[in-house]
Amino acid sequence: MSAPFSTFELMTVAAAREIRDGEVVFAGTGLPMLAAMLAQRTHAPGCVLVFEAGGVDPRMLHLPMSVGDSRTLTGAAMAAGLMEAFTYLLQGGRIDVGFLGGAQVDRYGNINSTAVGNYLQPSVRFSGSGGAADVAALAGRTVIIARHERRRFPERVDYRTSPGWIEGGDSRARAGIRGGGPAAVVTTLGVIRFRPGTKEPYLASAHPGISPEHVQAETGFPLDLSEAGETPPPTREELEILRTTVDPEGVFLKRH
Amino acid sequence: MRVDGTGSVIDKVISLEEAAALVPSGATVSIGGFTSQRHPTALLRALVRHGVRDLVVYCHSAGSDVDLLIGAGCVRRVEAAYLADGVFAPIAPNWRRFVEAGRLEFEDYSNAAMMARFSAGAMGLPFFPVRSMLGTDLLEKEGLSAEVRRTDPTAAPKKAAVVNCPFTGESVVLVPAIRTDLCLLHVQRASPQGLVRIEGQEFLDVQQALAADRVIVTCEELVDDEELRREPERNRIPPFAVHAVVPVPFGAHPHSVHNCYDYDPGHLALYAEAARSDDAFRAYLERFVFGPSDHAAYLEAVGGPEHLETLRARSGLGYNPELRRRP
Numbered sequence: 001m002s003a004p005f006s007t008f009e010l011m012t013v014a015a016a017r018e019i020r021d022g023e024v025v026f027a028g029t030g031l032p033m034l035a036a037m038l039a040q041r042t043h044a045p046g047c048v049l050v051f052e053a054g055g056v057d058p059r060m061l062h063l064p065m066s067v068g069d070s071r072t073l074t075g076a077a078m079a080a081g082l083m084e085a086f087t088y089l090l091q092g093g094r095i096d097v098g099f100l101g102g103a104q105v106d107r108y109g110n111i112n113s114t115a116v117g118n119y120l121q122p123s124v125r126f127s128g129s130g131g132a133a134d135v136a137a138l139a140g141r142t143v144i145i146a147r148h149e150r151r152r153f154p155e156r157v158d159y160r161t162s163p164g165w166i167e168g169g170d171s172r173a174r175a176g177i178r179g180g181g182p183a184a185v186v187t188t189l190g191v192i193r194f195r196p197g198t199k200e201p202y203l204a205s206a207h208p209g210i211s212p213e214h215v216q217a218e219t220g221f222p223l224d225l226s227e228a229g230e231t232p233p234p235t236r237e238e239l240e241i242l243r244t245t246v247d248p249e250g251v252f253l254k255r256h
Numbered sequence: 257m258r259v260d261g262t263g264s265v266i267d268k269v270i271s272l273e274e275a276a277a278l279v280p281s282g283a284t285v286s287i288g289g290f291t292s293q294r295h296p297t298a299l300l301r302a303l304v305r306h307g308v309r310d311l312v313v314y315c316h317s318a319g320s321d322v323d324l325l326i327g328a329g330c331v332r333r334v335e336a337a338y339l340a341d342g343v344f345a346p347i348a349p350n351w352r353r354f355v356e357a358g359r360l361e362f363e364d365y366s367n368a369a370m371m372a373r374f375s376a377g378a379m380g381l382p383f384f385p386v387r388s389m390l391g392t393d394l395l396e397k398e399g400l401s402a403e404v405r406r407t408d409p410t411a412a413p414k415k416a417a418v419v420n421c422p423f424t425g426e427s428v429v430l431v432p433a434i435r436t437d438l439c440l441l442h443v444q445r446a447s448p449q450g451l452v453r454i455e456g457q458e459f460l461d462v463q464q465a466l467a468a469d470r471v472i473v474t475c476e477e478l479v480d481d482e483e484l485r486r487e488p489e490r491n492r493i494p495p496f497a498v499h500a501v502v503p504v505p506f507g508a509h510p511h512s513v514h515n516c517y518d519y520d521p522g523h524l525a526l527y528a529e530a531a532r533s534d535d536a537f538r539a540y541l542e543r544f545v546f547g548p549s550d551h552a553a554y555l556e557a558v559g560g561p562e563h564l565e566t567l568r569a570r571s572g573l574g575y576n577p578e579l580r581r582r583p
Contacts, residue, residue, distance in 0.1 A: 249582060
């Protein structure tokens with residue numbers, strides 16, 4: 001039995017379950033920080049967090065509001081900087097899983113967090129890559145978090161900030177990227193994964209109460225629905241930890 | 257600034273207004289800190305009051321530091337990876353408005369690429385290789401026009417170049433070095449001679465400082481040089497690389513300074529709202545930048561000592577665990 005939960009809570013739990021115990025996790029601002037803290041307090045107590053601004057392997061007591069927050073330093077192994085985080089830990093190949101968000105996500109898991117419309121004078125300008133393009137290229141695998149609406153899931157993103165499977169098949173390797181790639185896209189409607197080899201997207205699960213057909217209707221490219229199950233709902237324990245330990249103040253939970 | 261009998265500088269302490277006067281219009285500038293942390297905002301407000309224009313600003317992940325300069329009309333170009341104030345402004349609002357209206361030159365890189373560019377400048381190299389940007393529009397699309405690249409000496413002739421490694425044949429991306437006229441930093445402690453101690457994350461402050469011709473450091477606390485030299489392993493920038501030092505308590509408000517104070521949620525929310533239109537932002541500047549005659553008056557305008565006390569970091573944590581972050 002499950003208690004009532006919000007879509008944001010369901011997504012956070014689904015994202016947390018992508019983390020395996022003992023992995024080194026590069027966590028960005030927002031939902032990924034909640035997911036990583038939740039994973040540490042449930043099934044992956046040995047996972048290690050790295051923040052791009054320099055917090056390395058903390059034992060956080062309070063939720064940070066961004067990756068540069070002092071809260072990422074409590075009990076940390078190191079307070080370093082961008083040089084250590086990006087050059088040695090990420091580019092050096094020590095990050096197992098990275099989390100990414102974005103305004104647009106396309107058929108092959110490429111992400112736009114730069115601009116919609118004409119790049120030079122866009123209809124909407126976003127924050128920019130930050131470390132996302134680096135994480136997308138260099139982490140062992142990535143998990144993408146996104147709001148699922150048709151205009152945000154186009155066949156091709158307007159601007160490819162962070163590389164996914166590029167154009168499918170072996171195009172990522174041909175672009176010179178050494179490994180990595182998106183493992184899952186956790187959205188407000190379900191979880192999308194990619195076929196080995198072709199890198200074609202399929203719906204792994206739709207969230208409780210959402211039909212696979214509805215997910216397809218909100219997606220601007222064809223999704224294989226043949227294996228779509230239901231996203232397992234959060235357990236009482238996960239919700240309890242999320243609400244009372246990870247974000248009791250509602251810094252993120254109460255904005256969604 | 258004081259000089260001894262042999263001409264050596266023995267004291268680099270100057271006022272905020274004197275520091276602002278060291279930044280001419282048209283200068284290339286980098287600003288330390290990261291999103292909502294440790295930016296030299298008191299100095300930036302002084303620059304706005306001085307009417308500096310046409311700055312070329314280089315950063316990696318900026319927040320309402322660079323966004324303030326953009327909104328006040330001080331900036332000609334930004335080369336950056338990211339501009340946002342965490343949960344308070346997921347997109348820096350003036351940045352967004354100015355780019356959408358075509359009112360700002362800009363160039364996008366990733367954080368690792370900007371880190372590499374500053375590192376090259378600090379190391380005296382013309383470029384630095386990164387593995388990022390392959391297969392992205394960061395490589396394919398340019399913000400700066402060919403004409404700007406040809407005619408503006410502050411613009412790199414190329415945004416980036418993909419080359420094959422001469423040893424392995426792998427594709428790597430070369431990004432051009434950044435050297436700036438000035439680097440503006442805010443840190444916890446510095447000595448009057450310019451020795452710098454940074455607590456918490458360094459971000460990219462050291463590389464940015466060493467990639468600049470002149471470094472101006474504002475600090476929470478001025479400390480004896482001898483005291484800092486007792487623990488040299490904790491110091492990050494040598495005095496001979498620093499041009500001037502300005503003691504400014506709460507000099508990064510509304511941003512946080514590890515071990516000193518937290519970010520100010522109320523003010524960051526107020527900023528994010530004001531920066532959504534020209535009129536509201538003009539009113540913000542009147543109230544918090546042009547109105548207060550100096551930094552002390554600014555601190556009064558944002559709530560005075562009683563309010564600032566609520567931001568004070570708790571010893572052992574470096575932030576305030578009681579801070580209310582939901583307005």
